[in-house]
Amino acid sequence: MRKLKNSELQRISVEDFKSAKKTPIVVVLDNVRSAMNVGSVFRTADAFLIEKIYLCGITATPPNKEILKTALGANDAVAWEYIKETKDIIRKLKNENHHIVGVEQTENATLLQNFEKPNKKVVLVFGHEVFGVNEEVIELCDECVEIPQFGTKHSLNISVSAGILMWEMWRKLQ
Amino acid sequence: MRKLKNSELQRISVEDFKSAKKTPIVVVLDNVRSAMNVGSVFRTADAFLIEKIYLCGITATPPNKEILKTALGANDAVAWEYIKETKDIIRKLKNENHHIVGVEQTENATLLQNFEKPNKKVVLVFGHEVFGVNEEVIELCDECVEIPQFGTKHSLNISVSAGILMWEMWRKLQ
Numbered sequence: 173m174r175k176l177k178n179s180e181l182q183r184i185s186v187e188d189f190k191s192a193k194k195t196p197i198v199v200v201l202d203n204v205r206s207a208m209n210v211g212s213v214f215r216t217a218d219a220f221l222i223e224k225i226y227l228c229g230i231t232a233t234p235p236n237k238e239i240l241k242t243a244l245g246a247n248d249a250v251a252w253e254y255i256k257e258t259k260d261i262i263r264k265l266k267n268e269n270h271h272i273v274g275v276e277q278t279e280n281a282t283l284l285q286n287f288e289k290p291n292k293k294v295v296l297v298f299g300h301e302v303f304g305v306n307e308e309v310i311e312l313c314d315e316c317v318e319i320p321q322f323g324t325k326h327s328l329n330i331s332v333s334a335g336i337l338m339w340e341m342w343r344k345l346q
Numbered sequence: 347m348r349k350l351k352n353s354e355l356q357r358i359s360v361e362d363f364k365s366a367k368k369t370p371i372v373v374v375l376d377n378v379r380s381a382m383n384v385g386s387v388f389r390t391a392d393a394f395l396i397e398k399i400y401l402c403g404i405t406a407t408p409p410n411k412e413i414l415k416t417a418l419g420a421n422d423a424v425a426w427e428y429i430k431e432t433k434d435i436i437r438k439l440k441n442e443n444h445h446i447v448g449v450e451q452t453e454n455a456t457l458l459q460n461f462e463k464p465n466k467k468v469v470l471v472f473g474h475e476v477f478g479v480n481e482e483v484i485e486l487c488d489e490c491v492e493i494p495q496f497g498t499k500h501s502l503n504i505s506v507s508a509g510i511l512m513w514e515m516w517r518k519l520q
Binding site: 217 | 347348349350352355357358359360363366386389390391392393394395416418419420422423424448450451452453454455458459478479481484485487490493494495496497498499500502503505506507508509510513514516517520
């Protein structure tokens with residue numbers, strides 16, 4: 173099996189990305205501490221043609237050296253906006269009839285394998301590396317979804333969680 | 347929805363992990379450059395109770411400060427072994443009747459959404475951040491699997507790819 177060269181992968185230009193039909197998924201980063209995690213989320217969002225990323229609170233925004241290190245420029249393609257208060261954008265997206273999913277380990281959270289795709293645009297909310305999604309933001313979510321975990325550690329890295337969620341949502345939309 | 351405390355997550359001890367029934371998946375890291383990526387793969391492998399990780403060639407091994415930073419100690423739980431030549435362990439695992447999957451963009455690669463779980467133990471092979479899985483290793487694989495990507499960048503971060511693959515394999519085993 174011959175490996176494909178980069179030129180054979182037929183990736184699109186930033187210009188074509190902007191005008192391409194997007195995967196109807198929005199990502200909200202609620203006070204994510206690490207700019208490298210933010211960059212990694214951009215890179216994955218680029219791969220899955222995600223509609224937009226909202227960077228909230230203390231979440232770093234481009235231009236930023238550490239974002240660039242892991243995004244490799246994907247932040248030039250994926251639409252993004254900085255919002256000071258996460259709750260403000262969540263309320264706005266709720267009013268636009270989106271289904272707000274907090275990715276968090278809560279009481280009555282839906283295990284990811286049991287998640288049923290709603291007939292609405294899905295908003296995925298990821299939180300701080302240590303403290304998770306803010307309680308007040310959780311209260312505004314329509315549903316919380318949890319990646320099942322069976323080992324010794326309490327959680328996954330946020331860029332890995334975001335990768336799994338974006339993949340799973342994209343897969344369910346096919 | 348109340349967030350769960352760490353104490354409510356009922357995670358297992360390192361001792362219990364060692365004796366727990368594992369998910370029948372083996373991970374091979376073929377010359378992965380970044381120790382932080384290695385640590386992140388350990389953390390995800392811990393979550394999904396992965397059987398073993400083979401660290402090959404230039405791939406960093408514990409104890410290592412950067413592995414610790416992203417593994418958060420998951421390397422104490424998940425079984426691992428250092429192998430100098432990736433091909434040696436791939437040949438051994440093939441002889442043990444495992445199905446070797448190179449995660450790589452190749453001619454005739456299976457798109458992840460079309461991957462059919464074989465009736466054998468699956469070995470997931472991930473390669474170098476820039477050069478991917480070595481050509482000689484690819485030749486020994488039973489199948490190559492590719493995560494579909496539609497954006498401007500050529501690939502995903504390896505710890506994100508590994509997260510998506512481990513999740514998808516775990517999901518298919520349920």
